[in-house]
Amino acid sequence: xxxxxxxxxxxxxxxxxxxxxxxxxxxxxxxxxxxxxxxxxxxxxxxxxxxxxxxxxxxxxxxxxxxxxxxxxxxxxxxxxxxxxxxxxxxxxxxxxxxxxxxxxxxxxxxxxxxxxxxxxxxxxxxxxxxxxxxxxxxxxxxxxxxxxxxxxxxxxxxxxxxxxxxxxxxxxxxxxxxxxxxxxxxxxxxxxxxxxxxxxxxxxxxxxxxxxxxxxxxxxxxxxxxxxxxxxxxxxxxxxxxxxxxxxxxxxxxxxxxxxxxxxxxxxxxxxxxxxxxxxxxxxxxxxxxxxxxxxxxxxxxxxxxxxxxx
Amino acid sequence: xxxxxxxxxxxxxxxxxxxxxxxxxxxxxxxxxxxxxxxxxxxxxxxxxxxxxxxxxxxxxxxxxxxxxxxxxxxxxxxxxxxxxxxxxxxxxxxxxxxxxxxxxxxxxxxxxxxxxxxxxxxxxxxxxxxxxxxxxxxxxxxxxxxxxxxxxxxxxxxxxxxxxxxxxxxxxxxxxxxxxxxxxxxxxxxxxxxxxxxxxxxxxxxxxxxxxxxxxxxxxxxxxxxxxxxxxxxxxxxxxxxxxxxx
Ligand SMILES: Cc1cc2nc3c(=O)[nH]c(=O)nc-3n(C[C@H](O)[C@H](O)[C@H](O)COP(=O)(O)OP(=O)(O)OC[C@H]3O[C@@H](n4cnc5c(N)ncnc54)[C@H](O)[C@@H]3O)c2cc1C
Ligand SMILES: Nc1ncnc2c1ncn2[C@@H]1O[C@H](COP(=O)(O)O)[C@@H](O)[C@H]1O
Numbered sequence: 001x002x003x004x005x006x007x008x009x010x011x012x013x014x015x016x017x018x019x020x021x022x023x024x025x026x027x028x029x030x031x032x033x034x035x036x037x038x039x040x041x042x043x044x045x046x047x048x049x050x051x052x053x054x055x056x057x058x059x060x061x062x063x064x065x066x067x068x069x070x071x072x073x074x075x076x077x078x079x080x081x082x083x084x085x086x087x088x089x090x091x092x093x094x095x096x097x098x099x100x101x102x103x104x105x106x107x108x109x110x111x112x113x114x115x116x117x118x119x120x121x122x123x124x125x126x127x128x129x130x131x132x133x134x135x136x137x138x139x140x141x142x143x144x145x146x147x148x149x150x151x152x153x154x155x156x157x158x159x160x161x162x163x164x165x166x167x168x169x170x171x172x173x174x175x176x177x178x179x180x181x182x183x184x185x186x187x188x189x190x191x192x193x194x195x196x197x198x199x200x201x202x203x204x205x206x207x208x209x210x211x212x213x214x215x216x217x218x219x220x221x222x223x224x225x226x227x228x229x230x231x232x233x234x235x236x237x238x239x240x241x242x243x244x245x246x247x248x249x250x251x252x253x254x255x256x257x258x259x260x261x262x263x264x265x266x267x268x269x270x271x272x273x274x275x276x277x278x279x280x281x282x283x284x285x286x287x288x289x290x291x292x293x294x295x296x297x298x299x300x301x302x303x304x305x306x307x308x309x310x311x312x
Numbered sequence: 313x314x315x316x317x318x319x320x321x322x323x324x325x326x327x328x329x330x331x332x333x334x335x336x337x338x339x340x341x342x343x344x345x346x347x348x349x350x351x352x353x354x355x356x357x358x359x360x361x362x363x364x365x366x367x368x369x370x371x372x373x374x375x376x377x378x379x380x381x382x383x384x385x386x387x388x389x390x391x392x393x394x395x396x397x398x399x400x401x402x403x404x405x406x407x408x409x410x411x412x413x414x415x416x417x418x419x420x421x422x423x424x425x426x427x428x429x430x431x432x433x434x435x436x437x438x439x440x441x442x443x444x445x446x447x448x449x450x451x452x453x454x455x456x457x458x459x460x461x462x463x464x465x466x467x468x469x470x471x472x473x474x475x476x477x478x479x480x481x482x483x484x485x486x487x488x489x490x491x492x493x494x495x496x497x498x499x500x501x502x503x504x505x506x507x508x509x510x511x512x513x514x515x516x517x518x519x520x521x522x523x524x525x526x527x528x529x530x531x532x533x534x535x536x537x538x539x540x541x542x543x544x545x546x547x548x549x550x551x552x553x554x555x556x557x558x559x560x
Pocket of ligand 1: 204205206231232233244245246249250260261263264265281282283284287299300301302325
């Protein structure tokens with residue numbers, strides 16, 4: 001039987017929704033028992049949130065002042081210390097998970113699967129390659145622990161109402177001091193989080209300046225939406241890096257995605273392939289974004305967007 | 313200090329890769345191949361550190377077939393001091409790449425290893441983290457700013473919630489994100505000068521590296537196609553279509 005350990009992701013005492021998405025992925029494996037481990041300086045409030053996720057049997061906590069921030073070199077040996085109780089270790093394919101999971105896999109001497117989007121069985125998974133141009137089915141060896149990151153956008157978050165037991169895990173490993181946290185400059189503000197927002201409005205190079213990009217924020221606020229951007233918009237300094245959507249930015253699955261002045265390069269499209277409805281506003285009728293858009297409007301964005309806002 | 317940079321030969325980012333009809337793989341025969349875009353950024357950063365007097369030698373490494381020597385040639389033309397090709401005829405997985413790089417680290421003792429944050433063929437994003445684990449050293453992934461001061465590097469990382477800064481003791485492994493720098497263009501005289509630079513070829517089989525290729529790809533499929541949508545003629549029609557779907 002599969003025993004799956006999921007590493008909780010959290011910030012400022014809040015459990016990240018990607019953890020419940022990992023649970024949802026794990027629960028696709030027949031008969032699996034699912035544990036969550038919370039590494040933190042003060043795991044209690046996070047453990048309580050994790051214990052409420054439906055389908056989780058046990059939440060294990062590893063309290064340590066060194067765990068205040070998710071530093072891979074510090075977390076990895078602690079996870080490895082309890083990994084022998086499990087057949088699988090999963091983390092989300094967020095920047096935290098992508099940083100940590102390969103380090104864990106290497107310490108365990110096994111390969112890692114990145115971005116799994118489907119679990120066919122305990123050892124067979126699907127994942128995207130070539131910026132989502134191909135989906136490969138990958139088999140992990142049966143006799144080895146499976147270490148993987150879960151493509152959060154491919155799974156709905158597992159529900160609440162669970163009542164897992166919470167217990168402290170006794171972990172005594174020496175932790176390195178060679179890696180020190182300095183600070184975090186958080187972007188975002190009080191708009192809905194890009195990765196969990198129901199609606200996302202994204203702007204591209206067409207906006208032309210950081211000043212003009214304000215139109216995207218205003219539009220998003222009107223729709224109570226999160227804000228995204230193409231790489232061109234980020235590279236040109238119109239929007240901060242944490243807004244980039246795509247192969248090398250965030251992979252998102254909102255119910256409604258509105259692409260404004262974005263051409264639809266494959267590297268961008270891979271980030272929105274699970275979106276419910278894609279709306280594209282672009283003045284070029286030949287732009288590739290129209291190949292994937294459910295609703296397309298060929299128009300100058302500087303005319304169309306204010307017009308839409310006025311009509312809402 | 314030496315800096316080791318990994319250059320992976322990958323299908324150029326402009327190629328729209330197609331899955332073979334029988335699902336046995338992707339059709340990449342004869343398509344344009346290039347240095348993984350992130351690796352050019354890694355190399356550019358190493359060259360800038362050398363030019364700033366923080367490093368003395370930049371070594372580029374590629375693990376792959378003989379054809380990967382082209383990427384080493386390009387790296388040398390960009391300005392690397394020497395190149396190492398670790399030759400193998402079959403594609404390798406990140407754990408094997410990390411084990412090979414760990415061997416080279418043991419041999420060359422670099423102060424920094426700078427790799428791309430992900431290879432755009434398999435989109436794994438694992439090698440740097442695995443290497444750092446194997447050599448028991450710090451990792452600073454997804455870097456958008458690197459400052460080296462004596463035995464310490466201060467690295468700003470692009471993370472989901474913003475920008476995180478870490479301080480790591482050297483030797484360390486860094487993986488780079490797109491916004492770290494813009495790689496320089498190669499000029500013709502640089503290509504000529506690079507001809508004389510040292511290139512070493514090692515057989516992967518001779519390195520005594522245990523294979524970490526544990527995963528088997530059993531089938532390839534094209535991504536699910538989205539249904540063809542509609543093009544609306546104006547804003548009122550767009551709003552109508554959104555209302556019809558219950559989205560507004
Ligand atoms: C390794 C690698 C990774 C990458 N990762 C990503 C990634 O994660 N995310 C990402 O987005 N990109 C990524 N890219 C970049 C990608 O290839 C494209 O260059 C980028 O997405 C283009 O951004 P854009 O659509 O905003 O700009 P453009 O391609 O320049 O498109 C601008 C569009 O705006 C339209 N337009 C102009 N003016 C107006 C107007 N007034 N009204 C309406 N429409 C107008 C134009 O018709 C055009 O279609 C990556 C590239 C590489 C090499
Ligand atoms: N075969 C290889 N040769 C040289 N460098 C590699 C190779 N494979 C991976 N790398 C390095 O590791 C980075 C991350 O690759 P990956 O973990 O496969 O996404 C790449 O950007 C390269 O810098």
